[in-house]
């Protein structure tokens with residue numbers, strides 16, 4: 001895909017596929033028999049859908065970063081380099097009935113679950129065209145199965161357990177999923193929620209998104225033990241995936257979601273990836289000081305989108321087709337951003353009523369009750 005100096009991480013600007021890493025990508029896809037069989041069920045539309053989803057997420061992030069550079073918004077939390085984790089997970093679900101709780105790095109879950117990009121951009125601009133009428137930068141929409149997060153990391157784990165338990169009690173074949181950052185795994189609520197999910201055999205999927213850092217704290221500064229033993233410690237099914245390989249993530253989450261839907265209970269799937277920028281746009285330089293430059297170089301060669309392009313090329317999906325998808329997705333994202341910015345002036349709630357117009361007036365998430373199968 002196109003690369004943009006000053007917007008992309010420097011390692012991505014002149015990105016070229018490294019033959020050894022492309023081979024490794026394919027070997028990962030073929031290594032495990034059960035996963036290979038699942039991946040073989042993906043037709044061209046599904047394979048290209050994963051590509052389009054990752055490109056959509058990346059271009060959405062480009063837009064936010066440009067807005068920050070122009071002073072339109074003050075900062076943005078990006079998922080650059082981690083797109084495969086979110087897009088692979090969401091595409092492994094039944095998007096018309098399952099529920100997800102995205103965290104900071106999972107904004108792509110909103111558009112991949114079906115929320116409109118224009119609504120999302122209204123959300124970043126804080127206008128009343130956004131999902132929560134400009135009251136809070138965290139947003140979701142249960143019409144599309146996306147829970148609105150709250151700021152405290154880790155707390156969506158018991159919430160997702162509760163939702164999954166409700167599905168189980170109602171005998172609905174539905175799954176609830178959330179991502180847990182490596183840092184968030186150190187919060188108490190995560191442990192309560194995981195244990196409860198195991199005890200209840202809740203149809204939940206927990207994806208530990210290990211991007212090796214929590215804000216400015218590296219993994220080895222907040223963890224001594226090995227994530228590998230966690231599922232067994234809770235009595236959960238486990239799984240590990242290469243977080244920069246969208247097909248491996250897809251297959252690992254699909255296995256976990258199928259198991260949950262069939263009554264096999266919850267899974268803890270760990271995906272290994274790397275945060276290619278700062279915690280947000282304001283601390284990119286500090287993030288680079290936090291890690292050895294070699295880590296950015298080596299993970300930078302593993303751009304999940306670039307590697308997948310090379311893989312698809314080997315499957316006969318040529319560069320022209322991928323470029324056409326990129327052009328279409330880019331046009332969609334850019335026009336959504338433009339419509340949201342044009343409407344900004346008239347849709348910004350007046351200061352004296354902004355709070356009241358939203359939360360204080362009891363604005364409820366549209367569709368909450370219907371999505372969860374209750375009457376309003």
Ligand SMILES: Cc1ncc(C[n+]2csc(CCOP(=O)(O)OP(=O)(O)O)c2C)c(N)n1
Pocket residue numbers: 104105151152153154180181182183184185187211213214215275279
């Ligand atoms: C309970 C709690 N403590 C601290 C914070 C401040 N905070 C926001 S994001 C973040 C880092 C989270 O790291 P991680 O879970 O690894 O996710 P990542 O940002 O790497 O995707 C912190 C400490 C918070 N939101 N909630």
Ligand SMILES: [Mg+2]
Pocket residue numbers: 181182183209210211212213214215
């Ligand atoms: Mg992290």
